[in-house]
Amino acid sequence: MTLLEVKNLKKVYTTRFGGNHVQALTDVSFSVEDGEYVAIMGESGSGKTTLLNILAALDKPTSGEVLLNGKNIVSISEKEISAFRRQNLGFVFQDFNLLDTFSLQDNIFLPLVLSRTSYSEMSNRLRPLSENLRIQDILTKFPYEVSGGQKQRTAVARALITNPKLVLADEPTGALDSRSSDDLLQIFSKINEAGQTILMVTHSTKAASHASRVLFIKDGAVFHQIYKGSLSNEAMYQKISDTLNIIATGGGRIE
Template identity: 75%
Template sequence: MALLQVNSLKKVYTTRFGGNHVQALSNVNFSVEAGEYVAIMGESGSGKTTLLNILAALDKPTSGDVLLGGRSMAEIKEREISAFRRENLGFVFQDFNLLDTFSLKDNIFLPLVLSGNHHEEMEKRLKPIAKNLGIEELLNKFPYEVSGGQKQRAAVARALITNPQIILADEPTGALDSKATDSLLRLFGEINEAGQTILMVTHSVKAASHASRVLFIKDGEVFHQIYRGNSSIEDMYGKISDTLTLLTTGGKNHE
């Protein structure tokens, strides 16, 4: 059984006075297996952000369903949503979403604090993660004292510390320079090789070329997908670029 199952997802927004309907998603179907590293791409306005918000349980679909670990998100009660997110989902954002008044360590601990974990347990979980991410010496610093790449590593640590079923990454390289981007993509590869499932929404061909599969969204539907297989990152980059050209020129997809 797939870890994440997306079935016939549709999302229609109604404007403030109810006069117009905007269809963000029309019929999205795909699944993600445990241990996969999947990137989602598409032009602005294609529905990527809407899709991510629904997968993150931040928005509800008009119709269709999302199942995580076999559990339908539609069945989760409103009062349980926050706990469900903390226990099952790890988030990595473009702008890091770190609190400047908290040290990096306290930022990383935040989801565990909200879940009521004991301090000893939090320290025990943090030690191997901080070592693997190379941020052991930075934990007592504040976000404004470290680089963008270091902030993003702290954000990855925060996402990992809850042992999530899946990491949802929203343009994780968007605010990073090329060196920090390369470092983060290597890190994501290592995390994935260790068994962590990752779903990343990105505009970056470079970032997507590191994934094992890329889904392309067009007009609110999955238009095409590419599997890495034995392809190199360079080959994957070329295939993604060609598919994006098809998307923007309105060409027909050929599987």
């Protein structure tokens, strides 16, 4: 079943006095199936961050549609958008976005508190999550007291505790050392295997090699895509690297 449909997205930014126009997205169309794990890659300035912001309902396109479970998020009113994000989307950011004045547990609970979920329900949801993410023994600590890997696992718990339809990850391994990055990528694979749909924007070839499909954005449009199929992570890594080299050297569309 198709969970996310992106249709003919275009985004043009206008400078303050209207003198210049910058076209960040020209014509982006793709879909994501329920339970799929998709990575989006592209050079800086290719439009992938703009695309992620639109998918997260943080920005609106100049034209086009974004359908999540059949609902066009582009047309949702500003009054309803925050509740829509909490109910449907989970977010994992490069810089964790944890509140230092909140314990790890309270950071995880925050989206449910905003939704007025009961404490007993929050606790019931947290227990298996914290065990699976190996943070059950540090929930009373504060973000400045734990490692980067533990912060990111906390951020993953916060993203998952609302049972989102779609997890959006923005460079999730960008602030982590290699060991913590490997750990997080294993976690992402496991939660995807359990049925969670993930869409990840990344510069990391290694991170993208764990996805079941990689979309490449170039000049504001989808340039190419690779399906993993039965490929190993190593073989997928090589295919991604080859495609990035073609993009970097100005090659044409890949067959």
